[in-house]
Amino acid sequence: MNSNKETAIEADAKVPAIRITRDFAATPEQLFRAHTDPVLFARWIGPDAMPPRIVYWDPRPGGSWRYVTEHEGVEYGFHGCFHQVRPDRIVQTFTFEGQPDGVALETLTFETLGERRTRLHAQSLCDSFEARDAWLASGMESGVDQGYAKLDRLLADGAV
């Protein structure tokens, strides 16, 4: 059975959040590992052309993380804290260092759909609709799609 390879990316109508929904041929535990193990995470996150380098990564409640990517000689940084880390739910903060005062609150939940199928729900909460809409308009969708496609391949290869 193939996973649903369509990533749904929606702007919430009521709150300044982006909601992403994506199904994987995986268990919840595999998705949890993919999002918390830094070696695994670095193998799939983001656009194919911009593999990240993990600078630090402590995936426990109260821990923090940072990675950098590079494109055409320019380095881009991302960092945040892990607020909650549970097998079915991760809450973390997220800042793109190109906008150092911007911060989103990310909530990831892993919903089992049955035999080795899990639905990822990812909510990115911004503090204004302007910030949310600018993020959506920034071209983030292709990077998200490419990342999940790499994760599909890692799962299929038994690497997670």
Added chain:
Amino acid sequence: MNSNKETAIEADAKVPAIRITRDFAATPEQLFRAHTDPVLFARWIGPDAMPPRIVYWDPRPGGSWRYVTEHEGVEYGFHGCFHQVRPDRIVQTFTFEGQPDGVALETLTFETLGERRTRLHAQSLCDSFEARDAWLASGMESGVDQGYAKLDRLLADGAV
């Protein structure tokens, strides 16, 4: 010159946030210390009847914090991470452990108004209007007022 002792607590009309505004007879540096030094923080935060005990507190970006209070034999816990810590701006996550899946993103900014007068802007961003409204309806306002009154006294005593 007296500080404005009125705390303004407002529900944002557009986003699920609570906005608190309060003036202090203080410099921005004093308000920053009051919010980041755990010994000072514990002397003013919250209702007078519920002094907190700091369990851990690392006020650096990527650090985490937790404190507990007690009322009529029941212990209440609060914890989060410090996402950003700058002299004019602090961003942290906040969970009340009575609702362990609830989390707010708190942004505190310290705006100088001139000679030893500073305006605190505190924004608490929730992920739903229901959560925001329930928090407002919970009686949090008197605890906020009592806390700021204690901070006024600490400032007047030269303790900050």
